[in-house]
Amino acid sequence: MKIIIGKNLLAKINRLFDFSKFSKIAVLTDVNIQISLMSQISQIRKSLKRELTIITIPPGESQKNIETVKNIWEKMFETGLDRKSLLINLGGGVVCDIGGFAAATFMRGMDFLNIPTTLLSQVDAGIGGKTGVDFLEIKNGIGVFKNPIGTIIDVETLKTLPKRELVSAFGEIIKHGVISGREYFDFVTSKKPEEFSQDELIKIIKQSIKIKSDIVKRDPKEKNLRKILNFGHTIGHAIESLSLKTDKPLLHGEAVAIGMTIESNLLCHPVLTSEVSTRMAGTIKNGIENAGLPTKIDRFELEDIMKVISSDKKNFKGKLLFSLPERIGKVIPNIEISQEVIKNLLQAQMYS
Ligand SMILES: NC(=O)c1ccc[n+]([C@@H]2O[C@H](COP(=O)([O-])OP(=O)(O)OC[C@H]3O[C@@H](n4cnc5c(N)ncnc54)[C@H](O)[C@@H]3O)[C@@H](O)[C@H]2O)c1
Numbered sequence: 494m495k496i497i498i499g500k501n502l503l504a505k506i507n508r509l510f511d512f513s514k515f516s517k518i519a520v521l522t523d524v525n526i527q528i529s530l531m532s533q534i535s536q537i538r539k540s541l542k543r544e545l546t547i548i549t550i551p552p553g554e555s556q557k558n559i560e561t562v563k564n565i566w567e568k569m570f571e572t573g574l575d576r577k578s579l580l581i582n583l584g585g586g587v588v589c590d591i592g593g594f595a596a597a598t599f600m601r602g603m604d605f606l607n608i609p610t611t612l613l614s615q616v617d618a619g620i621g622g623k624t625g626v627d628f629l630e631i632k633n634g635i636g637v638f639k640n641p642i643g644t645i646i647d648v649e650t651l652k653t654l655p656k657r658e659l660v661s662a663f664g665e666i667i668k669h670g671v672i673s674g675r676e677y678f679d680f681v682t683s684k685k686p687e688e689f690s691q692d693e694l695i696k697i698i699k700q701s702i703k704i705k706s707d708i709v710k711r712d713p714k715e716k717n718l719r720k721i722l723n724f725g726h727t728i729g730h731a732i733e734s735l736s737l738k739t740d741k742p743l744l745h746g747e748a749v750a751i752g753m754t755i756e757s758n759l760l761c762h763p764v765l766t767s768e769v770s771t772r773m774a775g776t777i778k779n780g781i782e783n784a785g786l787p788t789k790i791d792r793f794e795l796e797d798i799m800k801v802i803s804s805d806k807k808n809f810k811g812k813l814l815f816s817l818p819e820r821i822g823k824v825i826p827n828i829e830i831s832q833e834v835i836k837n838l839l840q841a842q843m844y845s
């Protein structure tokens with residue numbers, strides 16, 4: 494799978510892949526992006542020199558559900574797409590995840606190409622082959638692994654991205670720092686997200702993708718090692734799911750930031766502790782705060798959070814399993830933590 498990173502790529506998209514083999518091409522996007530990136534959509538049309546079907550969905554995580562997929566499938570049938578067609582997902586993680594899933598299941602699978610347009614989806618969601626939707630209260634509860642034919646990352650698309658979305662991406666970027674080691678962690682926490690130049694952002698995108706894809710290559714189906722990418726996500730997903738039902742939904746990277754702050758203390762809970770890991774948890778928290786991301790939230794009931802955590806798909810045979818950092822540069826998967834320890838920690842961290 495080809496990943497192409499650069500500037501002004503969409504104007505010459507016809508040179509990046511062989512599009513002639515596809516019977517039809519559709520672009521899936523959300524209504525915000527359709528407006529913000531109107532000129533990029535017309536660049537794609539001009540470069541491909543062919544008719545494009547545009548399929549739009551409303552924006553936001555709340556749309557990442559099976560109803561929206563149904564609407565996309567309907568539109569695909571109505572506009573005559575078939576198994577030899579191509580779906581281009583132009584958008585953030587929501588569009589890439591849902592579009593990948595709709596394409597992977599349409600007529601038993603058609604090709605798709607990802608053009609992630611948020612920093613978060615550029616460093617994370619656009620690669621790795623995970624597609625899917627949220628179901629009941631479970632984030633990404635339904636989905637399949639299927640790789641796009643490629644991913645095009647055009648940093649020009651970030652020019653219209655709201656600042657809160659840019660900052661949120663640093664939730665995942667800092668996670669990559671915790672996984673890979675001090676050098677990258679220190680670089681990405683060295684200044685505020687909005688202070689990085691476009692060239693520095695390209696460097697960050699490349700490095701984050703390298704970290705993620707090295708792991709994904711070694712364990713594509715998340716049997717073991719890949720689980721380390723879930724650091725911060727067990728508690729993060731629970732908080733994110735609950736926040737979606739309120740009038741102040743958290744962004745994915747914000748929820749992951751809170752998740753990482755809390756989870757990085759799990760290994761230094763008194764029962765399991767060492768002074769080194771207490772210091773590490775402090776370093777992670779400082780980095781997260783410095784980026785302008787939240788580290789705690791107190792508006793959810795402890796029992797509600799526990800309920801969602803207990804249904805997390807990373808659990809196995811009723812055991813609550815976490816990916817936790819032993820130090821910056823070493824995250825370990827499959828650590829079983831008891832309900833009691835988690836409850837105490839949540840109480841100490843969130844309600845203090
Ligand atoms: N598949 C994976 O491996 C993976 C990894 C991480 C996250 N995810 C998923 O990604 C989702 C979050 O993705 P996201 O943060 O990109 O959110 P998103 O897709 O909801 O996009 C955020 C907002 O920004 C707008 N937007 C997007 N690009 C824009 C641009 N260039 N200019 C102006 N506005 C723009 C969108 O309309 C939306 O309102 C979550 O559902 C998460 O589960 C998936």
Ligand SMILES: [Zn+2]
Nearest residue numbers: 665726745749
């Ligand atoms: Zn994530």
